[in-house]
Amino acid sequence: MSFLRTAFDWRGLTGRAGFVLAAALVVLMLIAQGRLSPLSPAGAAVALAGAMATLLFWGHARRRLRAMGWSGWWMWGLAVPLVSLALVAVMALRRTRPDAAPGPFSKAGRALVWVMVALIASRVAWAPYIIPTGSMSPTLQPGDYVLATRSLSSPGRGSVVVFRHPVTGQDFLKRVIGLPGDRVQMRDGQVILNGTPVPQVPAPDWTEPNRPTAFGTRPRCLTPTAPGTPCIKQAARETLPGGPTYTVLNIGTHRTDNTVELHIPEGHLFVLGDNRDNSLDSRVTQGLGGVGLVPLTHVAGRVRLVLYSQEGREGRLLRTVE
Template sequence: MASKAKSEGGILETIKTIVYALLIAGVFRTLFFQPFWIPSGSMKDTLLIGDFLFVNKMAYGYSQYSCPFSMCPFTGRLFFSEPERGDVVVFRHPVNGSDFIKRLIGLPGDRIQMKNGVLFLNGEEIAQQPAGVFEEIYEQQGPMGNLPRCENGPVGEGGTCAKSRYTETLPGERSHDVLNIDTNGFGDNTDVFTVPAGHYFFMGDNRDNSQDSRYGQAVGGVGFVPAENLIGRADRIMFSSAGRSMLYFWTWRADRFFKAID
């Protein structure tokens, strides 16, 4: 009998340990950091398909989207801190409920326009300096098997896919690289977007391969993003894999481990 009781007590302690671990993990994920894996090439070359990072959820305070499955029982934001232009932000899509990651370009009241692939902010051209060429192999990338778009296309499988790279400097002297494929797409020449109060304007660094605020929600873009939909700021890449699975260790990108996000 003593042996049976001891066995049952051991099982109970194991269950309690698992429950406590899950509760701690839930609190950690809700209040502090959320894991995020990069599934698409919209933020190249800042973020590559297969980059794995933790999103800092303390950066902008908390909303209902801070909780797993959007279960936080309140609206608006608690302990809100205004994001800064140039931040790389994870947010909840206003319509389809997916988590997106883009760069914050426009704050409330800003006027945004693209002319021939160049960003204009409040009527002023944002400086771009040539920064060489971004090259990658034209092949299926990540678990979704996406093929990259190339400025030098068409490119055969296994060939070198190239895009012009520029360093863009936003007001406040925050710089980041952007990629360009052409200057004639809809996203390269737009009307003026005026960001409403309580909303933000986001763009991908891979400017010709990003469904972002330049595109309305009806055509798959995100439009203006409400402040409530912000989840957190991406600060650092923790791990990166170029393969179809994170288990393919021979495809790991060791040079991107713990890499800061500009």
Template sequence: MAAKEKSQNGVIETIKTIVYALLIAGVFRTLFFQPFWIPSGSMKETLLIGDFLFVNKMAYGYSYASCPSIPAVGLDAQALCGFMGDDRILAGQPERGDVVVFRHPVSGADFIKRVVGLPGDTVQVRDGQIVLNGTPVPQDPAGTFTEVFDRQGPQGLLPRCESGAVGQGAACTKSRFVETFPNGEEHVVLNVAVQQSDNTPVYRVPEGHYFFMGDNRDNSSDSRLAQVAGGVGYVPFENLIGRADRIMFSSAGRSMLFFWTWRSDRYFKRIE
């Protein structure tokens, strides 16, 4: 009888340990850092498909978007923390040029893009160049970004090439530019083709909202498109999850578990 009770107590203790571990992990993920794996090429070359990073949730404070989604039980961040409304606790303001993970205002999916427009700004794109508050943002040529034309990540996405159609395994190139915002923040942007998104109307960013764009400008669904047209439009402050500061590691394979495909030059790489 004693052995049976001891066995039952062991099972209960194991369950309690697992529950406590999950609670601690949930609190850590909610308050401090959220893992994020880059699924698409919209932020190349800053972020590559397969980059694994942690999002700093402390950077901008906490809102409903800080809560994790639990699809397995049908719960999302809005269901868990919607009671917070439009409030943000311990709020910190994003700076132009920050790379931010946010929740799509309609679908609730997590997106990662760069902050281009702050509340009250006007933003336009002319011939692929950002015009911010009436002043063109400098873009200096910086060579070529080259990658292998092959399927990337778990979705098997093929990259777009400025060099035109190339065969499997061939070099896929894009023009590379260093863009400098008025605050001195510099980052690399890529050009693939001349397309409709290279020329836009003037957008005026509403108060309490932000304007985002991907660094791979011709391959990014961002604030240049309204939410109803497949873009993200203006993103409310409360939808920001956190700032991406550093890549932990990066997998060039179909899964981040394929450690033999990890890119040796991206361990703990700072995101700029």
């Protein structure tokens, strides 16, 4: 209790053992976050615990700097990658000065720490994701850094959602096509929803560079092209009943262009990638590596915004998701 209480009193001193304990708590929270889906209930609990651990760490860091006789400005070095590791090591090993004494602290600095902690705690409601493949192109492209918010209700038809793969537990991002009670079939590459074809209007061909992404994947093209040349795909604008209009891509006839009619049971969704010929989705069973029908309980959130492209693709800055 003394360890918790003194973290809120920045005027005092903290020894090496107390500081190491505070740093260890932050490391444990970071490890836990790396192992959990960010928008899962467990991920939300770890986000809140991480916010508390961060608050305790900064409090003891300020007290530890005073015990060493260092300025409080060194605290901001703890926020710099790599520099922070070296600084933590020094703070953990350096002895407390015999003449160290409690003293004042910067209220502005403490206010900034509270803002940072509040931002960490807000991760219970949102999470960033990086798009590694082109299965959702052109809506979401390889290298896109996107923002998703926690689902507070069942997703609507046409929503782009984040969900945990029913078998592997990995996070996937796809578009909701079929809701519980719907009948869904693919016929010659067109979605047949409850017996009615979902309308598609031809759009200009979509082009991207034929080069490997940072994740080692390459785009699939309508016709074979040499590396570095334009990769062309046929495009169409598809509109779901009561849902949004978005662009889907096609590169020819494939096995998944035709499927049997599926009746979506209660508590499940049928999802597709917008890049129809380059997506393992509900058309492919889980036994064959696809996602099959997705349980609603596995849906973690809805993708809202493309923040930017890590690959520098044009038009990807603060772009809302259709």
